[in-house]
Amino acid sequence: MRSITVVGASLAGLYTARALRTQGFDGRLVIVGDENHQPYDRPPLSKDFLTGAADQGQLALTDTDETAELYAEWYLGTSATGLDTAGGAVLLDGDRSLDTDAVVIATGASPRLLPGQEPVESAEPADPAGTGVHTLRTLDDAQALRDDLARGPAQVVVIGGGFIGSEVASSCSVLGHDVTVVEAAPLPLVPQLGEEMARVCAGLHADHGVTLVTGTGVAGLQCGGREGRVTGVELSDGRLLPADVVVVGIGVRPNTGWLEGSGVPLDDGVLCDAGCVTALPNVVAVGDVARVDGSRSEHWTSATEQATVAAQNILAGSTVARHGSLPYFWSDQYGVRIQFAGRRLPTDTPRIVEGSAEDRSFLACYDRDGETTAVIAVNRPRPFMRKRRELMRAMQPVTT
The missing domain is CATH 3.50.50.60 (FAD/NAD(P)-binding domain)
Known part of the structure; x- marks a missing residue:
């Protein structure tokens, strides 16, 4: 394998590119992104960036030195229009194409729109x-x-x-x-x-x-x-x-339109096994666009963790590693940090073990048959991290 193309200059795409280099890939690495910007951090967009507490420079996920060390070819402001799996090429706008041995799909998702809000193809996009x-x-x-x-x-x-x-x-x-x-x-x-x-x-x-x-x-x-x-x-x-x-803000849909007819299985995202590998061993998917082992996660932590697994598997040519970490996400609202980790079912019962809901500061566990399945915290970051580590340890197989 001498060339890999990452489609999506996103958090997941960048982390996969990093992992490929870290794991020893020294061939041609191409990163295609439809935005004109280098990869940036999205969570602050709705918070510090919107309020003016952070500027664009503070959102950057790379600096000049790291970009140079990746030894990647960047195609920014460029949209992928198709994937020719038989010919081994990523098709780009402007009737261009990139020959490649393997592809990382990291095209993320786009906001869902209200009925009637969808743009008309022949019209200029509204400002x-x-x-x-x-x-x-x-x-x-x-x-x-x-x-x-x-x-x-x-x-x-x-x-x-x-x-x-x-x-x-x-x-x-x-x-x-x-x-x-x-x-x-x-x-x-x-x-x-x-x-x-x-x-x-x-x-x-x-x-x-x-x-x-x-x-x-x-x-x-x-x-x-x-x-x-x-x-x-x-x-x-x-x-x-x-x-x-x-x-x-009514949700998102995965950006898979460019993959129609490619042979890559699609269903509310790119269908992958637990190792982020599609039905084609030289095509993997990561981040919001990837439906890994039956579920799609739209969270920062999942994107970064999937990247390491996907890079390992694409270099091996088969699924030798699997993504099985504990789901985790957070949200900052009104000066309050909400953190959640675990896998809860609708029937799981929440139990506050520290603090109080009235004070907007507490730690709660979700219980199922006497076992903790998930944990949520509001303004209790340290106790939350301790409980999260306990849940992660409980996931690890017992060896003898």
């Missing part, structure tokens, strides 16, 4: 700062939203009460805007945390003067004026929320 309607996934998205919020005090409606939506609402509140969060479910974050813990996290909005509207969807957006900016959000129950700025 988010001009319409007042935003999604938040890329650095350019975050910059457009930050610029829009800088116009002055605004009525901000965040559609979607998940982690991204809640973090955006928190940042907008810090900036002094009037914020409303709309969530179609009766309570946000129930799939991730369960009803009891989700209720505690939902209370953070009220604690900081943010209105949370639940149990209703969005029927449409109202726009007006000479600029055509958004003026309101019409809810499914008939209510109309005034809005100067709207942020849509």
